[in-house]
Amino acid sequence: xxLLASSAEAGxxxxxxxxxxxxxxxxxxxxxxxxxxxxSYEIRCTPQTEGILTFTTGSNASTYFPRYMANGANLxxxxxxxxxxxxxxxGDNTGxxxxxxxxxxxxxxxxxxxxxxxSTPQGSNAPPGTYTDTVTAVLSWxxxxxxxxxxxxxxxxxxxxxxxxxxxxxFGNYDPVAAHASSPLDATGRIDVYxx
Numbered sequence: 001x002x003l004l005a006s007s008a009e010a011g012x013x014x015x016x017x018x019x020x021x022x023x024x025x026x027x028x029x030x031x032x033x034x035x036x037x038x039x040s041y042e043i044r045c046t047p048q049t050e051g052i053l054t055f056t057t058g059s060n061a062s063t064y065f066p067r068y069m070a071n072g073a074n075l076x077x078x079x080x081x082x083x084x085x086x087x088x089x090x091g092d093n094t095g096x097x098x099x100x101x102x103x104x105x106x107x108x109x110x111x112x113x114x115x116x117x118x119s120t121p122q123g124s125n126a127p128p129g130t131y132t133d134t135v136t137a138v139l140s141w142x143x144x145x146x147x148x149x150x151x152x153x154x155x156x157x158x159x160x161x162x163x164x165x166x167x168x169x170x171f172g173n174y175d176p177v178a179a180h181a182s183s184p185l186d187a188t189g190r191i192d193v194y195x196x
Contacts (some may be wrong), residue, residue, distance in 0.1 A: 011049030013102065013141040015150055016111060017042040022118045024156035027076065027131070029196050030163045031122035036086075039116040039152065043139060045104040051141045053100040053114070054092040055080060058133040058154070064091045069120075069131035069154055076131045076156060078120035086119050120156060128160040128196050162195040 019041040027035060045051050060068040066077040082088040082098050091097025104110040133154040140147040169189035174180055 011046045011141055012146075013043055013045040013049055013051035013139055014148065015041065015139060016044050018150040019116060019137050019152045021152050022080070022116070022135075022154040024078070024118070024120055024154075027120070027124075027126070027156040027158045028122050028161070029124060029126055029158060030161065030194070034119045034121045035156065036117070036119045039080075039118065041114050041116070041137070043102060043112045043114070044109055045102055045112065045141070046109055047104055047107050049104050049141055051102040051112075051139055052144070053102065054138045054140070055090045055099075056136040056138070057091070058135045060133050064089050064095060064097050067133060067135070067154075069133045069156055071127070071129040071131045071158075074126050074129070074131070076120060076124050076126055076158075078118060078133075078154060078156075080135065080154075081117040081119065084117050086117060090116060118154065126158050126196070128158050131156050131158065158196060160196050162193055165192045165194070166190065167192075 020039045022037060022039045024035045024037055043051060057064050058067045060070040060075065066079050068075040068077055080090045082090050089097045093099045100114055102112045134151050135154060136149050136151050138147055138149045167190040169187050171185050171187045174185050
């Protein structure tokens with residue numbers, strides 16, 4: 001009787017550790033390359049239970065390509081990935097995204113530790129301030145009959161900064177005897193200042 005009762009119980013999955021917030025740190029509007037960071041989480045599933053972890057587009061985007069952090073109407077693109085190579089976007093298995101599938105085929109509870117890889121390309125024309133997004137992670141099991149959700153934030157900070165570039169003044173050849181004996185030799189350079 002106990003064996004039959006045990007087998008009739010529904011499986012269960014739950015977060016042991018919610019996904020940590022994604023913090024990119026300081027973002028440079030003049031920087032090349034990308035800022036990268038990670039988030040981690042831990043899920044426990046009961047024996048013979050399959051869990052599926054999906055992710056929303058976030059609060060500032062209607063699609064996964066890309067997601068956005070926002071400061072008012074100003075946006076900075078980013079995305080969340082399944083791998084360190086940033087080749088597969090985390091989502092809900094639609095539109096070229098993937099979800100995490102967790103299956104516990106063991107006779108005891110099993111913990112799954114996962115990593116979310118995040119990347120944002122620097123160089124957007126963005127004013128200073130803190131940019132944020134809120135993403136919901138949905139953990140479903142029992143063929144989506146049961147689920148729970150948690151949220152985490154994605155942030156970066158654009159600092160006020162300026163960059164100075166120059167084009168040197170090149171006079172070329174100076175001829176003090178003939179060409180420039182009575183007239184100056186003029187040349188032009190340039191100083192460019194770019195600010196957030």
